[in-house]
Amino acid sequence: MSDAAKPQRRFHFISGLPRAGTTLLAAILNQNPRFRAGMTSPVADIMGVVVAEASSKNDFAFDVTDAQRAAVLRGLVENFYSVDQGPEAIFDMSRLWCSRMGLLTALFPDVKVVACVRQLAWVLDSMERLVQKQPVSVSKVFRYDTNTTVYSRVEALTDPRGMVGFAYQATKEAFYSEYAHDHLLLLTYESLVSDPETSLRAVYRFLGEPWYEHDFNHIEYSADEFDARVGMAGLHTVRAKVEAVERPPVLPREVFGRFANEAFWADPKNNVHQVTIV
Secondary structure, X not given: OOOOOOOOOEEEEEEEOOOOOHXXXXXXXXXXXXXXXXXXXXXXXXXXXXXXXXXXXXXXXXHOOHHHHHHHHHHHHHHHOOOOOOOOEEEEEOOOHHXXXXXXXHHOOOOOEXXXXXXXXXXXXXXXXHHHOOOOOOOHHHOOOOOOOHHHHHHHHXXXXXXXXXXXXXXXXXXXXXXXXXXXXXXXXXXXXXXXXXXXXXXXXXXXXXXXXXXXXXXXXXXXXXXXXXOOOOXXXXXXXXXXXXXXXXXXXXXXXXXXXXXXXXXXXXXXXXXXXX
């Protein structure tokens, strides 16, 4: 097939909260031979550096137009994935994307962002569970500080610049932004693990992609090398079967209760832009 006859490659974006199904979603989507999806990529971080260097931070940026900035940034996304010619649709994942809805729509006017969300108490509980599984190690997530408690770890995670706090605020910003109605879908972890086919069909409809029959009993995904580098084994490990697993929380009761009502997406009154919530 000639280049002119090939369908134009589409770029979709995955964002949202950690421990809320982003890696699981990518692992499922990656079963589709037309798709390319994986764990968090460096594209959003690289883009941030380019934006900064093309701003007034650089003395020579006065000679860079907005049109040139947009062309460079769009080209960054396109060229990053250009070495893999097979997939028709690319899914790039980063928790930064929810904080950059305006930028994404400027680069890709028809952009679609799927943000994975989960009850915040369970997000924090899942993180703490990973910590407790490795008592003889320490994680980059907590800046390799060995003098922490469950309470200080929760505070560090929920800080506005922390792993969970930033992602939560970014997702909230995207949800209330002017771009939300046409460009954002919230996929709840609870729906994804309890009814994966219905959830994925909704994602496909939102993306405008033709349905593919997924095998929800044989998923499996891991990024052991990355997880080892950050000192948190299992951070990106996905079980073979998609299913809801009930378990008691490991967080102290008062800590768990403190975050039990932070699911802003669960109140219909908050959905001012009629965002699709699955």
